[in-house]
Amino acid sequence: MSSNTMKVLLSHAHTKVDEATRRLGELLASEHACEVKLEMLVQYRIEYRGRFMQAAREGMGPDAWRNYSSFIAKLDDAINLQQNIVDQSKQMTASGQQQWMHERNRMKAFDALSQRQVAQEQRKHNKQEQNISDEHAVKHFRTKEE
Numbered sequence: 772m773s774s775n776t777m778k779v780l781l782s783h784a785h786t787k788v789d790e791a792t793r794r795l796g797e798l799l800a801s802e803h804a805c806e807v808k809l810e811m812l813v814q815y816r817i818e819y820r821g822r823f824m825q826a827a828r829e830g831m832g833p834d835a836w837r838n839y840s841s842f843i844a845k846l847d848d849a850i851n852l853q854q855n856i857v858d859q860s861k862q863m864t865a866s867g868q869q870q871w872m873h874e875r876n877r878m879k880a881f882d883a884l885s886q887r888q889v890a891q892e893q894r895k896h897n898k899q900e901q902n903i904s905d906e907h908a909v910k911h912f913r914t915k916e917e
Contacts, residue, residue: 774892777885784878791871798867802860809853816846 823839831839 774888777881777888781878781881781885784874784881787874788871788878791867791874795864795867795871798860798864802857802864805853805857805860809850809857812846812850812853816843816850819843819846 819839820843823843826835826839
């Protein structure tokens, strides 16, 4: 494989890692936002339930009771829906992490190949230099003998 081909492959691998890193960052941010929204819903439900309990202790009519109960049920539905969204987001983040690791490992493999190729080229260059030096020494030795 030529040096230029290896450089192109390595550059492409770096680009893929950068894209996977960016995507993983987006997934993590989205997951965090989903979790924050879930926490807010849960906290609001706790507060609203507290108000409901306080109103129940102070006495309330059947309409108010139904309204509180209905709203708490809607909050429960919203919490369940948001929990599903959080779960899906976590799955997407895990998939993004796997993709990032795959691309990173691939880049490392190309990097190792590139380093081996550079080392091999350096050894070849050193051998050529040594051969030239040996030929020069032999020529110099022959001219001294004459």
